[in-house]
Amino acid sequence: MYDIIIIGGGIVGVATALRLKEQRPSLKLLVLEKEQEVARHQTGHNSGVIHSGLYYKPGSLKAVNCIRGYKMLLDFCDHEGVPYDLCGKIVVATQPEQVPILHGLYERGIQNGLTQNRKISLEEMREIEPHVAGLEGIWVPYTGIIDYKAVTEKYAERVQKQEGEILFGEKVTDIRHQNGRTEIITEKGNSYSTKLVVNCAGLYSDKVAQLTQSEAMKVQIVPFRGEYYKIKPEKHHLVRNLIYPVPDPNFPFLGVHFTRMIGGGIEAGPNAVLAFRREGYSKLDIQFSELFETLAWPGFRKVAAKYWRTGLGEYYRSFSKAAFTKALQELIPDIQEEDLVPGGAGVRAQACDYEGGLLDDFAILETTYAINVCNAPSPAATSSLSIGQTVSERVLARL
Numbered sequence: 001m002y003d004i005i006i007i008g009g010g011i012v013g014v015a016t017a018l019r020l021k022e023q024r025p026s027l028k029l030l031v032l033e034k035e036q037e038v039a040r041h042q043t044g045h046n047s048g049v050i051h052s053g054l055y056y057k058p059g060s061l062k063a064v065n066c067i068r069g070y071k072m073l074l075d076f077c078d079h080e081g082v083p084y085d086l087c088g089k090i091v092v093a094t095q096p097e098q099v100p101i102l103h104g105l106y107e108r109g110i111q112n113g114l115t116q117n118r119k120i121s122l123e124e125m126r127e128i129e130p131h132v133a134g135l136e137g138i139w140v141p142y143t144g145i146i147d148y149k150a151v152t153e154k155y156a157e158r159v160q161k162q163e164g165e166i167l168f169g170e171k172v173t174d175i176r177h178q179n180g181r182t183e184i185i186t187e188k189g190n191s192y193s194t195k196l197v198v199n200c201a202g203l204y205s206d207k208v209a210q211l212t213q214s215e216a217m218k219v220q221i222v223p224f225r226g227e228y229y230k231i232k233p234e235k236h237h238l239v240r241n242l243i244y245p246v247p248d249p250n251f252p253f254l255g256v257h258f259t260r261m262i263g264g265g266i267e268a269g270p271n272a273v274l275a276f277r278r279e280g281y282s283k284l285d286i287q288f289s290e291l292f293e294t295l296a297w298p299g300f301r302k303v304a305a306k307y308w309r310t311g312l313g314e315y316y317r318s319f320s321k322a323a324f325t326k327a328l329q330e331l332i333p334d335i336q337e338e339d340l341v342p343g344g345a346g347v348r349a350q351a352c353d354y355e356g357g358l359l360d361d362f363a364i365l366e367t368t369y370a371i372n373v374c375n376a377p378s379p380a381a382t383s384s385l386s387i388g389q390t391v392s393e394r395v396l397a398r399l
Contacts, residue, residue, distance in 0.1 A: 002030045004395060005184055005194040007172050007208055009033030011043040011148055011381050012373060013200030014155040014166075015388035021162040023392055027399075029164045030192060031156075032184065034171035039152040041279060042202050043381060045346030047228070047259050047267060050074075050084060051379035052142035054091070055247065055254070058111040061362040061390075066379045067112055069386030070142070076385060077146070080154050085262060086144035089242030090125055092134035094330045098246040099135060105246070106138050116141050131238045133333050143242055145262045148381045155384075172201075175211040175370075182369045196398060197370040198391060203278040203349040205374050212370035219351045219359065219374060220297045223278045223290075224253070226270025227318060228343035231258075235339040239266050243331050248310070253348075254378075256317075256327045267343055268328050268335070271317045281345045283318065302356025351375035364391065371395060 004020060006013045009031055017031050035041075053070065056063035077084050093102040109117045118139045120128075125137045156166055174185040175197065184192045201208040206221045231239065245255040253272040260266050274294070277287035294300055304311065317324045325337045351359040351374055362383075363375035371394055373387070380387060 001028070001181070002192065002194040003027045003399060004029045004196055004198060005192055006031045006198040006200055007184070008200035008202055008205070009035065009038040009156070009166065009168070010041060010200060010202050011039060011152045011155070011384045012202075012376050012387050013198075014038055014152050014159060015384035016198055016200060016391045017159045017164050017166075017388075018155045019385065019388035019392040020395060021159055021164050024396060025162055030194070031159070031164065031166040032170040032172060032186065032192070033166065033168050034187075036168045038156050038166070039149040042346065042349060042377075043152055044149045045281070045344060046148060046378065046381055047270070047346075048145050048147055048262055049242065049259060049382075050086070050144035050146050051382040052109070052114055052140050053112045053379070054105060054109045054114060054117070054138075054140055056108075056112065056379075057360070058108065061364075062360075062379065062383070063112050065362065065383040065386040065390060068389075069383035072385035072389075073151070073382060077151065082146070082151055082154055083262060084144050084146040086142065087241040087260065088128075088139065088141040089143040089244055090120070090128055090132065090137045090139055091244045091246060092125065092132060092137040092331055093246050094134045096135065101249055102136065102138060102246050109138070109140070114140070114142060129240055129243055131332050131334050132243055133331065145242070145260060147262050151381075151384075172208060172211070175208075177369050196395060198395060199370055199372040199374075200376075202376070203347060205349065205372060206351070209365060209370070209372040209374055212372060213367045219353050219363065220293070220299065221278065221349045222294055222297070222300050222303070222352045223275035223280065224272045224348045224350050225275040225280060225345055226272055226348060227345045228267045228269035229324065229340035230343040231266040231268055231335070232339050232341060233265075235335070236266055238332055238334055245331060256324070258328070258331065268340060269324075269343065270346065271314045271324065272348070273314045273318050274311070275347050278349075279347060281347060297352065299352040299354050299356045303352060303358060306356065348377045349375075350377055362387065364394070366394065
């Protein structure tokens, strides 16, 4: 019998376990992870950026947790010796219509406490990134780079040192409630009992949440794949650190950008295309049952009707290296198609409601027996210890 069972060994699940053990060391706590290691999916496939909190609506869960989590993350890494680099980034307006949006981003950053951000001219941008093009930009010195898989592994190490358990290869298939306790059944036929479930299952968080309640879910995870190219080493001089475009304010993705990696090399991307399975990291990776679920969800059909032009453009870039290169050339005109080699891909667990809304904020849904983290895309990795704190406070209030 456990006090708490956390489903999901990504960065948010393990950070939640760590926060719970720090606040109440006597808790009997278990993390169940279906893979053979932590951070196999969203955490292990992201771009490794430490986000500052620039983009998020002041007072939202994203803004509050990103800004608080940023400091928590850096303090943890300093204490544990996890390397990171606060190299800063520039956000660039390349078209006149983007300039008012850029100014709005700057004001939002100030409201979120990012007082060291600066509006900069093209000349000032080129002092930071000599090969960049654009009209004007924002210098964001808070932004950095890190390896979030290494962070998650360090979280897990700390959890285990505090006598928290982490079991691998335990895919949850059923959750049953009886006599005030919850029984979790895994694919291996094992059964674990707990007082409370915390669902941090990422790409399958809606599926797990459905097991914790009788009524139909009001949101569904829609998987969006983000594909990257890597820049050939001989062209690394074109990018010093991080260069971002002004994002489309109506679309919850940041657009293709350049990112220096903490382990070396530079990534260019990602795009954002519908994945044909929840863990579909390649174009031909299809699971028809999951694809049908996505296409059948009324909310997704409304999203597709609203954003079909944007979606077609993203798919075109997915299959056309020339088109992908053209998008990158808006930021770095000197980049050429032959400078890019295929890189990796990640899949974002984007919650979509029944009315076609792509949830812009983190979503934490509570039921009698469970606390479900049902929407935690970027900046969840930066925010992980803060989200873990938020969830742990809700857990401890119920025990």
